[in-house]
Amino acid sequence: xxxxxxxxxxxxxxxxxxxxxxxxxxxxxxxxxxxxxxxxxxxxxxxxxxxxxxxxxxxxxxxxxxxxxxxxxxxxxxxxxxxxx
Amino acid sequence: xxxxxxxxxxxxxxxxxxxxxxxxxxxxxxxxxxxxxxxxxxxxxxxxxxxxxxxxxxxxxxxxxxxxxxxxxxxxxxxxxxxxxxxxxxxxxxxxxxxxxxxxxxxxxxxxxxxxxxxxxxxxxxxxxxxxxxxxxxxxxxxxxxxxxxxxxxxxxxxxxxxxxxxxxxxxxxxxxxxxxxxxxxxxxxxxxxxxxxxxxxxxxxxxxxxxxxxxxxxxxxxxxxxxxxxxxxxxxxxxxxxxxxxxxxxxxxxxxxxxxxxxxxxxxxxxxxxxxxxxxxxxxxxxxxxxxxxxxxxxxxxxxxxxxxxxxxxxxxxxxxxxxxxxxxxxxxxxxxxxxxxxxxxxxxxxxxx
Amino acid sequence: xxxxxxxxxxxxxxxxxxxxxxxxxxxxxxxxxxxxxxxxxxxxxxxxxxxxxxxxxxxxxxxxxxxxxxxxxxxxxxxxxxxxxxxxxxxxxxxxxxxxxxxxxxxxxxxxxxxxxxxxxxxxxxxxxxxxxxxxxxxxxxxxxxxxxxxxxxxxxxxxxxxxxxxxxxxxxxxxxxxxxxxxxxxxxxxxxxxxxxxxxxxxxxxxxxxxxxxxxxxxxxxxxxxxxxxxxxxxxxxxxxxxxxxxxxxxxxxx
Numbered sequence: 001x002x003x004x005x006x007x008x009x010x011x012x013x014x015x016x017x018x019x020x021x022x023x024x025x026x027x028x029x030x031x032x033x034x035x036x037x038x039x040x041x042x043x044x045x046x047x048x049x050x051x052x053x054x055x056x057x058x059x060x061x062x063x064x065x066x067x068x069x070x071x072x073x074x075x076x077x078x079x080x081x082x083x084x085x
Numbered sequence: 086x087x088x089x090x091x092x093x094x095x096x097x098x099x100x101x102x103x104x105x106x107x108x109x110x111x112x113x114x115x116x117x118x119x120x121x122x123x124x125x126x127x128x129x130x131x132x133x134x135x136x137x138x139x140x141x142x143x144x145x146x147x148x149x150x151x152x153x154x155x156x157x158x159x160x161x162x163x164x165x166x167x168x169x170x171x172x173x174x175x176x177x178x179x180x181x182x183x184x185x186x187x188x189x190x191x192x193x194x195x196x197x198x199x200x201x202x203x204x205x206x207x208x209x210x211x212x213x214x215x216x217x218x219x220x221x222x223x224x225x226x227x228x229x230x231x232x233x234x235x236x237x238x239x240x241x242x243x244x245x246x247x248x249x250x251x252x253x254x255x256x257x258x259x260x261x262x263x264x265x266x267x268x269x270x271x272x273x274x275x276x277x278x279x280x281x282x283x284x285x286x287x288x289x290x291x292x293x294x295x296x297x298x299x300x301x302x303x304x305x306x307x308x309x310x311x312x313x314x315x316x317x318x319x320x321x322x323x324x325x326x327x328x329x330x331x332x333x334x335x336x337x338x339x340x341x342x343x344x345x346x347x348x349x350x351x352x353x354x355x356x357x358x359x360x361x362x363x364x365x366x367x368x369x370x371x372x373x374x375x376x377x378x379x380x381x382x383x384x385x386x387x388x389x390x391x392x393x394x395x396x397x398x399x400x401x402x403x404x405x406x407x408x409x410x411x412x413x414x415x416x417x418x419x420x421x422x423x424x425x426x427x428x429x430x431x432x433x434x435x436x437x438x439x440x
Numbered sequence: 441x442x443x444x445x446x447x448x449x450x451x452x453x454x455x456x457x458x459x460x461x462x463x464x465x466x467x468x469x470x471x472x473x474x475x476x477x478x479x480x481x482x483x484x485x486x487x488x489x490x491x492x493x494x495x496x497x498x499x500x501x502x503x504x505x506x507x508x509x510x511x512x513x514x515x516x517x518x519x520x521x522x523x524x525x526x527x528x529x530x531x532x533x534x535x536x537x538x539x540x541x542x543x544x545x546x547x548x549x550x551x552x553x554x555x556x557x558x559x560x561x562x563x564x565x566x567x568x569x570x571x572x573x574x575x576x577x578x579x580x581x582x583x584x585x586x587x588x589x590x591x592x593x594x595x596x597x598x599x600x601x602x603x604x605x606x607x608x609x610x611x612x613x614x615x616x617x618x619x620x621x622x623x624x625x626x627x628x629x630x631x632x633x634x635x636x637x638x639x640x641x642x643x644x645x646x647x648x649x650x651x652x653x654x655x656x657x658x659x660x661x662x663x664x665x666x667x668x669x670x671x672x673x674x675x676x677x678x679x680x681x682x683x684x685x686x687x688x689x690x691x692x693x694x695x696x
Contacts, residue, residue, distance in 0.1 A: 004449070005442050016466035016659075016666040022626055039465065049441065058450040059626040062470030062666075063461065068450035069442055108527050134526035138519065139552035146516035146549070150492070150523025153510045158523070176513045281508040281524065283531050285487035291502050293493075293511035 003071040004053020008042050012065035015039035019057035019066065025050040028057055041065075088263040093228045093253065094119035094161075096264060097187055100235040101159055102127055105272040108134035108158040110147035112166060115199040116255040117189035120161045134158075141166040145173030152182035153292040155280030157239050157272070161187035163255075164205050165196065167213075174248060175214025178309070179294025181279075183242035186220075187235070187251045189258035192417045200417020201255030203339055206394035209252050210368040217306050219313055220248035221320060222367040224338040228262035230365075236267045241320070245312055246279075252367060254390060256340035256419065313369075322365035323374055327353065331360030333432045334378055336399050337388040338364050341420055345388045348425035359429050367395065375402035384408045384432040388420055408435055453477035455486045457506050466666020468623045468656040469497060472565055473504050475633045476536070479640050480507065489532040490524055492517040496538040497571040515546025518553035521560050532643055534561040540570050543579040543603045550609070554649045557614025561639045562651040564605065567658040568677065575661030579603045582680055587661070602680065606653045610686035616648035617696070618687035622655040624673040628683075638696055647691040655681055 006028075008019075013035065019042050020028045027046045035041045042065075044051065053070030091099070098120045101109075109128055111121045121137070128135040134151065138144035144160050151158040162170060167188045177184050188209060192202040209222045221241060225231035231253055238249040276282070281290055296302035327349060328334060337345040342363040352359035362378055364371050379385065384407050387396045393411050403409060412428040414420050452458075455477035463469050480486050489507040493499055495514035502509030512520040517535035525533040542550050542564050553560060569587055570576040576589040580602045584593040594602075606620040617639055621632035632654055639650035655677050657669035664672060688696050 003446075005446065007442070012460055014465035018466060018666050018670070021667050021670075037460075053446075053449055055450050056626045059629050060471070062463065062466060062468055064452055064456060064470065064474050066450070067448060067452070069446040070449045071443070071445045072447050073445070108523070110523060134523075136522060136526060136556070139548050142516070143519040143522075143549050143552065146513060146519035147523035147526070149512075149516075150510060150520035150525075151527045152523070153520070154490075154524055154527045156527040158527070172513055173516070180511075281490050281510060282528065283488040283490060284506065284508050289502075289506055290508050291511065292509070293502070295499070295511055 002052050003049060004051045005046065005069050006044055006051060006053070006057060007067045008044065009065045010035045010041045011037070012063045013039060013041035014063055015041055016062060017042070018060045018062065022056040022060050024054065024056065027051060088265055090261050091228055091232070091264050091266065092119060092261045093231055093258045094189065095123045096228050096232040096266070097161070097235045097251065098123035098127070099266060100232040101185070103267055103269045104236045104239050105157050105270050106133070106159060107156040108151040109160065110136045110138050110144045110151070110158070111160045111162065112138050112141045112144050114163045114166045116191055116258050117161050117163045117187065120187060120189070141169035142172065145170040148184055149173055149177050149180070149182065152177065152184045153180070153281045155277060159185040159187070161189070163189045163191045164193050164202070167205060167208065171208070171214035174220065175216050175218065176294050177248055178218035178220070179216060180292050181246040182292060183239070183246050185238045185242050185249050187253065190252060190254045192415065198417050199255070201340065201419060202390050202415065202417065203254050203341060204391040204394065204415065205252065206367065206391060209250055210370070218309055219368050220250050221245070221316060221369070222250045222252050223322070224252045224365060224367050225257055226339055226342045226363060228257065228260065229264040231257050232264055232266060245316060247312065252339070254339050317369040320366055321369045321371045321374070323371040324363040324365060326361040326363070328360035328362060328378065330358055331381070332358040332383045333386065333429060334360050334362050334382045335386045335388055335425065335429065336362045336364070336375070336395070338367060338395060341388050341390050344420045344422050345425050347422035348429055351422060351426050352429045357429060357433055364395070370398045370402070372398070372402045375399060379403040379406040382407060384410065384435055386410045386412060386428050386432055388425055388428070389413045390419065391415055410435065453481050455480040455506050457504055459503060461504055462500055463497065464660045466657065466659045466669060469565060471623045471629060472563065472632070472654050472656060473501060475629070475636050476563060477505060478633065479637045480505070482637065483640055483644065485532050485640070488530070489534065490528070492521045492524070492533065492535040494535070494537040494541040496541050498536055498538060498565065499572070501536050515541050515544070516549055517541065518546065518549040518558070518560065518562065522553055522556070522558050525559055529559070532561070532640065534563060534640070536563045536565070538571070539566045539568065539578045539580040543605050550605070551612070554609045554612040554615045554651070557616070557648040559643050559646050560649060561643050563636060563639070564651055564653040565656045566653055566681070567656045569658050569661045571658050571661055582676060604681065606651070606686045609651060612649070614649050615651070615687050616689035616692050617642045617650040619685045620653040620655070620681060620683050622673055622678065622683055624655070624657070624670040641695050642692050645692065645695065648689060
């Protein structure tokens with residue numbers, strides 16, 4: 001499974017909680033603190049690195065507050081076939 | 086230049102084309118329909134934007150859209166249609182895009198009839214829609230003048246980024262007169278810094294009439310007022326006839342002024358020193374000129390094809406300086422010179438103390 | 441954790457301005473705006489796009505999309521867009537309209553724009569309520585649905601039936617692409633994105649009128665949480681407003 005992560009822009013988040021409802025790993029929670037705009041923003045709590053960068057949270061976020069990253073495995077270098085010329 | 090015989094509505098349309106009309110949106114209504122028909126033929130044949138809209142409401146909003154791109158755009162209608170356009174006109178005024186309209190006035194209120202009238206004066210000159218705006222309103226008294234005013238209307242609309250309305254009554258729209266049609270103009274298009282063309286290599290633009298903050302809307306309204314003062318300063322138009330030594334003045338616009346013109350001539354033949362003052366710009370109203378006139382004459386007669394709409398502006402200008410009488414006919418009735426002459430004669434008796 | 445092997449796979453679209461919207465928490469206008477912005481970016485048309493904003497909650501869309509915009513009178517966006525498109529035929533002109541705007545006060549304008557086959561793209565956000573004025577009955581309010589102007593629920597005997605605009609407009613020969621989509625879950629959001637992109641491509645191909653009706657939510661005026669609002673779309677709105685392609689004209693069969 002691909003590894004991924006997200007960042008949530010606290011300045012954009014209005015605390016609607018929709019991202020928490022679609023996360024398949026249940027690793028997005030609501031902060032107990034308030035943002036400068038007075039909302040409890042969503043935060044990623046992912047100590048076990050379960051996030052796969054699946055995009056569902058960003059897709060449903062009405063405030064485009066989430067950026068998603070995914071680990072791109074460095075492609076295994078194909079063994080070079082030695083050719084005798 | 087040779088004169089040609091033109092019908093008023095078609096002369097207005099041709100003059101608009103020669104002034105560089107790029108887009109027309111309208112809806113058929115008597116007695117202006119020949120204007121729309123003429124433009125349908127000419128504009129569709131030359132690939133210019135022409136849409137017969139589903140209503141005057143839609144037509145004026147198409148005009149609003151086209152004007153937002155900086156195009157030379159117009160519509161035309163008659164009184165009930167103008168009523169439907171008032172919403173759009175208010176938005177256009179609030180967005181400051183240049184628009185030209187023609188109103189071939191017919192009898193109201195309601196469906197009224199299709200005969201000539203001047204009863205849109207209040208609606209046109211005082212704003213018409215909601216908010217503090219006043220379109221420039223020009224009233225031709227002949228087919229020649231209709232063509233000439235139309236020809237210059239787009240420049241005027243561009244100059245002030247505002248609405249210009251040619252207010253002609255059904256007589257002017259329907260009658261034929263020999264005129265000299267102005268020449269075709271070539272227009273140079275250049276960006277004026279506000280039109281919507283797509284935000285290529287510049288910040289995006291907005292055409293809107295919304296000012297949510299009270300202070301901002303007040304500021305905008307003050308800006309409109311400053312524009313009105315400028316228009317009042319620069320754009321007053323009127324014609325005087327035999328007023329130099331006049332003791333009695335008739336005030337009339339549009340085709341009512343044609344009858345008044347003849348009546349004044351007949352009064353002169355009867356040794357009554359009468360003259361005619363004809364406002365051409367109904368807004369800006371020639372207020373100062375009438376105030377000055379009231380200091381030279383003994384009494385005024387206002388003649389209109391309504392129940393006394395311009396009369397109120399004349400009263401504002403003249404105040405209590407001299408008596409003002411009114412003669413008006415409605416419903417498509419047209420004042421004739423022999424109706425107006427007795428009214429001028431009444432002025433002289435009024436002046437002598439007889440009622 | 442973010443590390444050097446990670447690449448951005450979802451980022452803020454260029455055509456969306458950086459500001460925060462005025463929409464209520466959980467309002468799906470923000471999703472639809474993003475989908476339009478992504479479409480504009482992907483098609484590379486930002487510099488030749490002109491939007492026409494409606495009256496209603498989405499009146500300020502011109503602040504959120506980085507394209508030229510005109511602000512129309514209530515319901516008149518299709519007429520205004522017609523005026524713009526007819527004078528600048530090589531620009532991409534779209535309207536964004538709510539249900540009150542498109543299906544009540546502007547019904548004549550939208551039907552005739554479709555009938556004329558205007559080369560316009562219309563994004564129609566249907567949330568079955570008047571949001572800006574505080575939750576009154578809309579032309580698309582469901583039978584039985586409570587609003588501030590149908591306090592006992594919409595009684596169709598008294599207040600009439602909701603309009604199905606996609607079904608209606610699909611009858612117009614001038615309509616090239618008419619689709620209804622929903623934004624109640626990520627899968628449907630992605631389908632909505634595809635439809636919006638198609639609706640812009642229709643215009644790029646000058647193939648006539650295109651509209652995407654998007655079932656969207658109004659948690660504030662429906663008096664439910666954002667999550668329950670999406671459930672309401674799924675359970676209450678979808679049965680009355682079935683999703684699907686209502687018109688795919690011959691000229692655009694290859695696009696869809």
